Amino acid sequence: MRIVTLFLSFFIAFSIYAQSLEKPNVPHILVEGLGMAQIEPDMAEVGMTVSATNPKLGAVMHDVNERARRVIKGIKELGIQKQDISSMQVHISPEYTWRSNERKFLGHRASQRIMIKLRDLSKYGPLISMLVKSGINELNQIVVSSSKENELEAQATTAAIENAKSKARAIVNQFGAQLGKVYRVSELITGEAPFRVYAERAAANYKSEQFEPGIIEIQKKLHVTFLIDYER
Numbered sequence: 001m002r003i004v005t006l007f008l009s010f011f012i013a014f015s016i017y018a019q020s021l022e023k024p025n026v027p028h029i030l031v032e033g034l035g036m037a038q039i040e041p042d043m044a045e046v047g048m049t050v051s052a053t054n055p056k057l058g059a060v061m062h063d064v065n066e067r068a069r070r071v072i073k074g075i076k077e078l079g080i081q082k083q084d085i086s087s088m089q090v091h092i093s094p095e096y097t098w099r100s101n102e103r104k105f106l107g108h109r110a111s112q113r114i115m116i117k118l119r120d121l122s123k124y125g126p127l128i129s130m131l132v133k134s135g136i137n138e139l140n141q142i143v144v145s146s147s148k149e150n151e152l153e154a155q156a157t158t159a160a161i162e163n164a165k166s167k168a169r170a171i172v173n174q175f176g177a178q179l180g181k182v183y184r185v186s187e188l189i190t191g192e193a194p195f196r197v198y199a200e201r202a203a204a205n206y207k208s209e210q211f212e213p214g215i216i217e218i219q220k221k222l223h224v225t226f227l228i229d230y231e232r
Helices: 001-021 057-077 121-134 147-174 200-202
Strands: 028-039 045-053 085-087 093-097 102-118 139-145 177-187 215-228
Touching: 028 147, 045 057, 045 177, 057 085, 057 093, 057 102, 057 121, 057 215, 102 200, 147 177, 147 215
Parallel strands: none
Antiparallel strands: 028 215, 045 102, 045 139, 085 102, 093 102, 177 215
16 A cells, blocks of 8 residues: 555656647657666765763763774875865863662763775775774764765766656657757756765674775766657
8 A cells, every 4th residue: 555655646746747838839749868878886974972970071082082083094094195084173071870769970971073085995894994093982873975976966867868868768759759859858856865874784783894895877868849740
């Protein structure tokens, strides 16, 4: 039932969208062209956090600052450029626990978040090894991407155009007509960010130096209106 509902919702949404488009006052056909392109990622954004809790504010600040300094030093030693490293301000908050229905103060919790852009994925293993030895607490996220985003978008768009032309031509030819000129083209925006793929498994098991970034796939959807030329 859920599959039917989803399909029906999509069909209704597409029908409403199609009806909203300006239509020519001559015979025409509206089709959707779908194009896809794939590529292996060659970059990654890696986010990590250094944190500690201590009753003494000065001690916890010193601990976090020192470990963050070691982390950033190790990152630079791997050849990662300064412009690809960013660190946030240290965040401090009180930490409590409940014992016998009474709130107990555990200490001050300090944390600092560090983000890097890894432009060479072959450095992932050495990077993770260094981070663990330097004392990070969390690897928050790994987001893979591609430096060839523009080329991949162009490939997917070309594939969507060819798909729309092939689909429209196959339909009109069955009615003894010929596909005419393009009247209107619009891209269907899905709201997704195809070049930001979260490697959740790697982030969850950050002590492993194994990393399989997978494949990035980008999709393009075009709504194309063609005029129809009838044979005389």
